[in-house]
Amino acid sequence: MIHRESLTTWTVVVVDDEPDSIEVVTDVLEFHGARVHSTSNGHEALDLATALKPTFILTDLSMPGMDGWALLSHLKKNPALMNIPVIALTAHAMTGDAERVLAAGFTGYLSKPLAVMTLISDIKQQLPALVQQDNGKVTGQRV
Amino acid sequence: MSAATQAVKRQATTSSAQPRFPTSLRSTLVATFVLLSVLPVASALLLEMDRFGAQAEQQVTFQLNSIIETKEDAIAVWLEQNQEKLEPILADDVDSANVVELLSSSEPSETLRTNISKHLTAMRETQDDFTEYFLYDLDGEIAASTDSAQIGKVVTLTPYFAPSLQGEHVEAPFYEVGSASLAMIVTRPVLDTNGEVVGVLAGRLNLDQLGGVMTQRAGLGKTGETYLVSLENNYFVTPSRFEGYSLTRSYQSEGINRALAGETGTSSYNNYRDKPVIGAYTWLPDLEVGLVAEIERTEAFAALQAAIQTSIIVATAAAVIAAGIGFIAALRITRPITELTDVTRQFSEGDLDARTRITRRNEIGELGYAFNTMAGRQQETLVKLEASVKEARLATAMAREANRLKSEFLATMSHELRTPLNAIIGFAEILLAGMTGPISEKVEHKLSRIHLNSRRLLELINNLLDLAKIEAGRVDVLHEPFSPAQIATTLQAEMESLAERKGLAFRVLIDPRLPPQLVGDAMRIEQAASNLLSNAFKFTNKGEVTLRFDAEKDETWSVSVTDTGIGIPPHALEYIFDEFRQVDSGSQRAYGGSGLGLAITRNLARIMGGDIRVSSKLGEGSTFTISLPLVVPQAELVEAVI
Numbered sequence: 001m002i003h004r005e006s007l008t009t010w011t012v013v014v015v016d017d018e019p020d021s022i023e024v025v026t027d028v029l030e031f032h033g034a035r036v037h038s039t040s041n042g043h044e045a046l047d048l049a050t051a052l053k054p055t056f057i058l059t060d061l062s063m064p065g066m067d068g069w070a071l072l073s074h075l076k077k078n079p080a081l082m083n084i085p086v087i088a089l090t091a092h093a094m095t096g097d098a099e100r101v102l103a104a105g106f107t108g109y110l111s112k113p114l115a116v117m118t119l120i121s122d123i124k125q126q127l128p129a130l131v132q133q134d135n136g137k138v139t140g141q142r143v
Numbered sequence: 144m145s146a147a148t149q150a151v152k153r154q155a156t157t158s159s160a161q162p163r164f165p166t167s168l169r170s171t172l173v174a175t176f177v178l179l180s181v182l183p184v185a186s187a188l189l190l191e192m193d194r195f196g197a198q199a200e201q202q203v204t205f206q207l208n209s210i211i212e213t214k215e216d217a218i219a220v221w222l223e224q225n226q227e228k229l230e231p232i233l234a235d236d237v238d239s240a241n242v243v244e245l246l247s248s249s250e251p252s253e254t255l256r257t258n259i260s261k262h263l264t265a266m267r268e269t270q271d272d273f274t275e276y277f278l279y280d281l282d283g284e285i286a287a288s289t290d291s292a293q294i295g296k297v298v299t300l301t302p303y304f305a306p307s308l309q310g311e312h313v314e315a316p317f318y319e320v321g322s323a324s325l326a327m328i329v330t331r332p333v334l335d336t337n338g339e340v341v342g343v344l345a346g347r348l349n350l351d352q353l354g355g356v357m358t359q360r361a362g363l364g365k366t367g368e369t370y371l372v373s374l375e376n377n378y379f380v381t382p383s384r385f386e387g388y389s390l391t392r393s394y395q396s397e398g399i400n401r402a403l404a405g406e407t408g409t410s411s412y413n414n415y416r417d418k419p420v421i422g423a424y425t426w427l428p429d430l431e432v433g434l435v436a437e438i439e440r441t442e443a444f445a446a447l448q449a450a451i452q453t454s455i456i457v458a459t460a461a462a463v464i465a466a467g468i469g470f471i472a473a474l475r476i477t478r479p480i481t482e483l484t485d486v487t488r489q490f491s492e493g494d495l496d497a498r499t500r501i502t503r504r505n506e507i508g509e510l511g512y513a514f515n516t517m518a519g520r521q522q523e524t525l526v527k528l529e530a531s532v533k534e535a536r537l538a539t540a541m542a543r544e545a546n547r548l549k550s551e552f553l554a555t556m557s558h559e560l561r562t563p564l565n566a567i568i569g570f571a572e573i574l575l576a577g578m579t580g581p582i583s584e585k586v587e588h589k590l591s592r593i594h595l596n597s598r599r600l601l602e603l604i605n606n607l608l609d610l611a612k613i614e615a616g617r618v619d620v621l622h623e624p625f626s627p628a629q630i631a632t633t634l635q636a637e638m639e640s641l642a643e644r645k646g647l648a649f650r651v652l653i654d655p656r657l658p659p660q661l662v663g664d665a666m667r668i669e670q671a672a673s674n675l676l677s678n679a680f681k682f683t684n685k686g687e688v689t690l691r692f693d694a695e696k697d698e699t700w701s702v703s704v705t706d707t708g709i710g711i712p713p714h715a716l717e718y719i720f721d722e723f724r725q726v727d728s729g730s731q732r733a734y735g736g737s738g739l740g741l742a743i744t745r746n747l748a749r750i751m752g753g754d755i756r757v758s759s760k761l762g763e764g765s766t767f768t769i770s771l772p773l774v775v776p777q778a779e780l781v782e783a784v785i
Contacts, residue, residue, distance in 0.1 A: 002576040018562055024569030031578045062558075091558060099621075099666075113565040113601065116572030 002031075005120055010034035011052055015045040015059035015071065016089065021112070025058060025089075028119050042066025046074055049081050056085040056107070056127060069104060076105055087126055089114070168480065169473040176469025177462055184458040191454070195447055200421065203443040204409045207423035210436045214369050215427060217356050222313060222329075222429070225272050229331040229346055232266045232276065243335045245287060246280045246342030256294070259287040275347035278333065281308065286342065298345075303328045307343045315431035316350070318375040324391055325350065325378055350380060357381040366418070366439035371432040372399050380432050385416065398422035402433025411440070479507040483514060495522040546614065553611035557604045564604070568597045606739035613746040620750055624776040625665035627657055627692045627700075634672055634690060641680050648687035656694040662774040664751060668702065671747040674740045675704040675767045683708030686764070695770060699753070703768040711759040719757060720745040744769070 012034050016022045022038040029036045037052060039045050042059075043066055049057060057075075061068035068088055075081045085107035090097055101109045108126025115122065233239045238259075245251045245259055263276040267289045277288035283299030298304050303314035307330035319326040327348040332340045357369050358381065371380035377393040388394075397412035402424035414420045414437050422437040441448075482499055489497035498518060499511040571594040574582060582590070612618055631651045642649040672690065679688045686707025693701045711719060720741050741755075748755045748769045759765035 002578065018566070020563070020566035020569070024566060024573065027573050027578060031573075091561060112561070113568040116569060116576055116578075 002117060005032040007032045007034040007120070009055070011054045012036050013045055013048045013052065013054040013057045014038040015042065015057065015063070015068070016040065017060060017063040021060065021089070024114060024116070025119075028114075028116055032120055042068075042071040042074070045071055046081075049075065049084060050078075054084060056087060056123075058087050058089055058110070060089045061101075062091070072105055085127055087123065167477075169470075169477045172473035172476060173466060173469040176472065177466045180465030180469075181458065181462040184461050188451075188454045188458055192447070192451055195450060196444070199444055199447045203421050203438060204423065207409060207421065207436045207438065210363065210367075210369060211423045211425055211434060214357060214434055214436065215425065217359075218353070218371075218427065218430065218434075221272075221353065221356050225346070225348060226311060226313065226329055226331075228270060228272060229276075229329060229344055232263065232344060233333065238262060239333075242278060242287075242333055242344075243341050246278060246333055247335065251286065256287055260289065260291065260294070263287060264289045272349050272352050273329075273346040274349045277345050277347075278342055279345065280342040281340070301328070303330055303345070306330075307345065308332065308340055313429070315429075316371075316373045316375065316378075316380045318373075318378070325373055325375060325380055327353075327380075354381040358384055363436070363438055364442050366420075366442045367437065369434065369436040371427075371430070371434055372403060373432050374403055377403065380430075383415075388415070396422075396435075398424045398435045398437060399433060402426055402435055476507070479503065479511065483507070483511055487514065490518055490521075495525060550611040550614040553607055557608035557611065560604050561601065561608075564597055564601050568594060568601065571597065603739075606743060609743050610739055610746065613743070613750060618750060620667065621664040622662050622774070623665070624660050624662055625668075626659060627661060628653060628659065630665055630669050630672065631690065631692065633669060634676060637673065638676050638680065638688075641677075642688065645680060645684070647680065647683055647685070650687060650689045652689060652691045654691070654693040654700075657692055657700060658694075658773075658775050660776050661700070662776055663771065667747050667751060668769075668771070671744045671769055672702050672704065674744045674747075675702075675769070678740055678767075679704050679706035679708065679765075682706065683764070694773065698773050699770045700773040701768050701770045703766055705764065705766040707764040710761040710763055711757070711765055712761050716757060716759065720755065741767075 007029070010029070010033075012029055014022055014025050014029075014036055015038070016025075017040045019040070022040070026036045026038055034055075037048050037054070039048060040063070042063065045057065045059065045066075048054070057071075059068045059071055066074070072086055075084060075086060086105075088101045088106045088109040090101060090109050090111055098109060108123075110119075110122055110126070233242055241255060241259055245255050259278065263278070267273055267276050275289050275293070277285050277290070277293055279285045279298050283297045283304055285293050285296050285298065288294050301314075301319075302317050303312060306312045306314070307328075310332060312330045314328040314330070316325040316327050318324075327350060328345050329348060330343050330345045333342045333344055335341050353371070357371060363369070368384045369381075370383060372378070372394060373380050376391075377395065377399065379388070379390045379392075379394060382388070382390055394415040396415045397410055398414065398420075401408065401410070403426070405426040407425040409421065409423045411419070411421050414422065419440045420437040421440060421443050422435055424433060424435045426432075427434050479499075479502065486497045486499040495518070498515045501508045501511045501515070571590050573579060575587065575590050575594060631653060635649070635651050638649055676688065676690060683706040688707075689705040691701075691703045691705070693703065695701050744767075745755045748771070751771055753769055753771035755767060755769045757765060757767050
């Protein structure tokens with residue numbers, strides 16, 4: 001049995017055009033207590049981000065319509081949203097993809113398939129500035 | 144221009160450094176012609192001149208000798224005639240009696256003397272050969288003379304006096320004291336009725352007349368002359384035909400000296416005027432004089448000189464004509480060759496239609512014909528070649544495009560395949576993690592089988608995608624500074640658990656000569672090395688796996704992985720890097736894996752400008768070596784220099 005975390009302060013927006021992908025991520029995050037809002041397109045994701053001010057956004061890169069890259073650049077253009085961390089969900093990362101992702105301004109990236117057992121620690125590793133390791137509290141600000 | 148002709152042109156430009164040879168066949172031919180024509184003419188000329196020269200000298204000598212003979216005869220005739228001229232003077236009986244009386248009586252009357260002198264004068268005036276007639280008695284006293292100043296003088300000391308009493312006498316030219324010149328005296332004894340000598344009638348010869356005889360110079364040209372020289376002081380008896388040479392001077396020359404020495408002959412020498420002459424000479428014993436005939440060499444050989452000049456003109460003309468003919472002939476020979484050379488050059492520079500005109504039915508024509516045939520065949524071959532090159536190129540392009548499409552398709556397909564797989568893996572893991580509640584051991588076991596197989600399928604698809612991406616040319620290679628040691632550390636961490644699990648030793652060795660910083664794509668190097676290490680651990684059951692970074696020669700460095708595994712049979716070494724190939728289909732089942740790892744690794748090595756090689760011994764192990772270009776960061780270089 002996996003250790004259940006208590007991530008009740010997390011509000012996460014998940015963006016992916018594959019419902020199954022969304023379901024896997026949502027299942028894991030909700031298991032650990034986080035609130036998850038998901039959508040299959042970039043425009044809705046922007047609306048969700050504006051409304052919820054989520055702890056971070058997990059987004060797939062390749063989607064029809066507004067893809068992950070476009071979503072990021074929209075977020076970065078909006079002063080109210082530009083500080084929300086964005087983690088890319090990449091398909092099998094060929095070497096070089098990671099660099100491209102970080103260079104574009106994503107806070108971090110996770111390769112598919114996501115490792116269910118270590119997903120939370122992987123996310124925390126991507127967001128060291130956001131997570132107070134000692135008490136598990138999450139601030140909304142980047143330090 | 145077609146592709147093939149362009150190719151030919153390119154080739155031609157590299158070979159057009161061929162020199163234009165400086166020696167011209169044309170000039171060689173002309174020179175040969177001139178030499179051939181001049182040589183025989185010149186040698187014939189030389190031989191002819193030699194012969195002609197000898198002949199000319201012989202001719203001149205002959206001529207001079209005959210002149211000498213002629214003059215000798217003429218002098219003899221002149222003397223004889225003059226001797227006879229004394230006889231009629233006393234032919235008259237009265238005159239003869241008077242003369243005898245004048246010469247015999249001790250005190251002859253002045254009247255008688257005057258009359259006889261008048262008679263002598265009268266007789267002398269009838270001719271010019273004698274300048275003076277005179278009579279002297281046995282005491283040598285001149286009793287009468289055409290020159291009254293001579294009367295009473297005594298001639299006993301003269302050379303002719305004694306011989307004149309003996310009989311008719313001609314005295315050779317002698318130096319006459321008082322006159323300071325040469326004289327010639329002819330005498331005839333005067334007899335009384337008893338036949339006794341009572342005195343002598345003498346005549347002084349006019350030497351001008353003798354000169355006249357000598358200077359009749361028929362056949363001696365402008366410089367030829369004959370003259371008489373006396374033993375007396377080497378004086379001339381007859382004058383030189385040239386002015387400024389008086390009779391009464393002592394003259395010397397080879398001809399003069401030999402004549403006066405009594406010799407007869409011919410010779411070449413410088414004469415009394417110091418001119419080179421051919422001379423003939425002889426001694427006239429009656430007159431006791433030397434007779435010399437000479438002609439200047441320049442005149443004697445004038446004809447020869449003229450002949451030489453003519454010959455030179457003829458030879459020169461012959462040479463010029465030969466050169467002209469030679470030039471034309473050379474042109475006729477070389478022009479077709481030059482034309483053929485030009486056409487060959489054109490052809491070699493890419494004008495495949497270049498052909499030579501065949502104007503002559505000879506060897507050169509044949510050569511031209513052969514060239515044209517060859518050019519035709521060459522052109523045909525090139526056109527064919529061009530066509531097949533085009534075809535091959537098209538085929539290659541099509542193949543490449545097909546391959547690209549295949550890769551594209553694979554990339555898309557892989558993505559589409561992975562999405563559901565990711566979901567399967569995800570859900571399996573969620574269930575296995577117990578997030579949906581507790582599960583029985585049986586279910587857990589089946590779930591882990593689903594999970595494991597899904598993972599394997601995913602790995603296969605990922606490898607396919609990698610390969611497809613590389614083959615589709617969708618991969619960029621970074622050129623950034625990185626630390627080989629850092630890569631080694633990462634790989635060591637990555638492989639440690641694997642080594643531990645299989646109970647193998649894992650060693651990492653870094654060549655100290657390798658620069659700490661290199662330029663390249665660290666991620667891909669790491670990926671390639673990781674692939675090799677995965678394989679090594681997969682196929683090794685005991686012993687060790689070694690990762691080495693080495694500096695090599697020629698600006699390269701290498702990443703090599705050595706194991707003590709099962710090894711690779713020799714026949715497999717050649718296809719081990721091909722896609723979907725493992726040593727045998729059984730090994731795939733035994734060891735797992737897609738069989739794409741080495742193909743991907745080789746592709747990675749190649750897109751980074753390197754390559755991969757393998758050496759292996761069945762049952763002992765293998766070594767895979769990736770060689771990569773060694774590039775050092777600029778800053779590093781600068782530091783190294785400092």
